[in-house]
Amino acid sequence: MTTLIRIIIFILLFSITNLNAQIDKNSPLFIELKKQDSLFFDRGFNNCDIAYLEKSVDNNLKFYHDNGGFQDKKLFLERTKQNICSNSAQKPIRKVIENSLEVFPLYNNGELYGAIQSGEHQFFIREKNKEDALGGQAKFTTIWTKKDGNWIMSDILSYDHGTPNRNLTDNLEQLIKDNNIPTLGLGIIEDGKLKEIKVYGKLNDKSSAAYNSLFNVASLTKPVTAMTVLRLVSLGKWNLDEPLDAYFIDEDIIKDVRHKKLTTRLILSHQTGFPNWRWMNKNNKLHFGFEPGTKYQYSGEGYEYLRKALENKFHKSLEELAKELIFQPLDMKDTSYIWDEKKYAERMVVGYDKTGTAYDAVKNKTPNAADDLITTVEDCGKFLTAVMSNTLLTTKVFDEMKTKQVETKKDKFFGLGFEIYDLGSDGIALSHGGSDKGVNTIVFLLPKSKRGLIIFTNVENGYKIYDPIVNHYLGNAGKKIIEIETK
Secondary structure, three states, X not given: OOHHHHHHHHHHHHHHXXXXXXXXXXXXXXXXXXXXXXXXXXXXXXXXXXXXXXXXXXXXXXXXXXXXXXXXXXXXXXXXXXXXXOOHHHEEEEXXXXXXXXXXXXXXXXXXXXXXXXXXXXXXXXXXXXXXEEEEEEEEEEEEEEEOOEEEEEEEEEEEEEOOOHHHOOOHHHHHHHXXXXXXXXXXXXXXXXXXXXXXXXXXXXXXXXXXXXXXXXXXXXXXXXXXXXXXXXXXXXXXXXXXXXXXXXXXXXXXXXXXXXXXXXXHOOOOOOOOOHHHOOXXXXXXXXXOOOOOOOOHHHHHHHHHHHHHHHOOOHHHHHHHHHHOOOOOOOOEOOOOHHHHOOOEOOOEOOOOOEOOOOOOOOOOOOOOOEEOHHHHHHHHHHHHHOOOOOHHHHHHHOOOOEEEEOOEEEOOOOEEEEOHHHOEEEEEEEEEOOEEXXXXXXXXXXXXXXXXXXXXXXXXXXXXXXXXXXXXXXXXXXXXXXX
């Protein structure tokens, strides 16, 4: 049998096995093989314990390398001595990207006889009195078999060698550690579906954060409010361009005739003329900074104005409207504008300032249309995939939502509830972020490629890790987004 045929058969066997879900990363088998992988490379590769290597691989080892060709056990050991262990002044070091590890058990008549382990690793050059220098990255697939109670490597694939992503130099855990991010929540959307949920770090000073940990997402509240309103528009119960004074007029501007120009469209696209919050004015009162509809000015006050108009018309709170129109249809069981002590206290991620001092959780008793929504990565993913697939709005209203209502900077606009990046041939990106005490969050949707990204952090400078994550997960579109932001 030729080497090529062996490789093809091996990959086919691995692909078939891979149809089954990988085992849980807290399971004894996963932990055991993670340890075996670590020992094998730390002792054998990093510290050149050739005797350990020799006893850890099968006598009939088959090693396939996409650059170095096929190697049996004898050649594998010779190459290791020659290429890895011959120059201690410039020593190659291997580090696994831990979150890439997957393990798939192999059974024969119900008895475990082996396992397939796959992942990615990076290679560094170690020199005395210098930081390890990152040089390369590759994928690996290993077949482990049990012999006399010991785990032995019998087959190895090492492939896709190339230049590493230097923005994610080791893994996400290292990235958040280097940037002092206590907690990171990630959601990866592919083919219009939420494919991955990753939560790293701590819930509080006592326990680690689980996948269903709750985050305050600050101004990422606004797109949820916007979709609630646009759903009402789609149902024919609300009008985008009807003046809001029929339902609400704030006492601070009741004598200013410009209040008659306020509409839902202007509020959702931040063209009201209001400041972000009235407390930013010297007298703490609401007033117009310019004629509504003439230019852009981000405003939480506008969203709160809209909330009061909605609640006056429908005689329901925003929380009730959102539950009826968004949360319940999308099964968003862990999302609310309102604090529920019994439900949320044990799962809420604590927010921190730049010095590591914890903030108290925001515990709203009434909804804020612009701020402090509580949600999980999973619920946010349900919401965003519904937006992308347009399961909530009529086609006409959906098109309005994606229409560039006002320019905020070159190639960046506000639509109705979402910011819009013009990515040229890559289409558009819909986005919104949130920033508050102990909060930095952002999301992106790419309608053309049906991809998306959710990033939740619980520290005020969490934005520091946005660029490498966006670049890594959104590729060329991510690079264009970053370019627009840095113009």
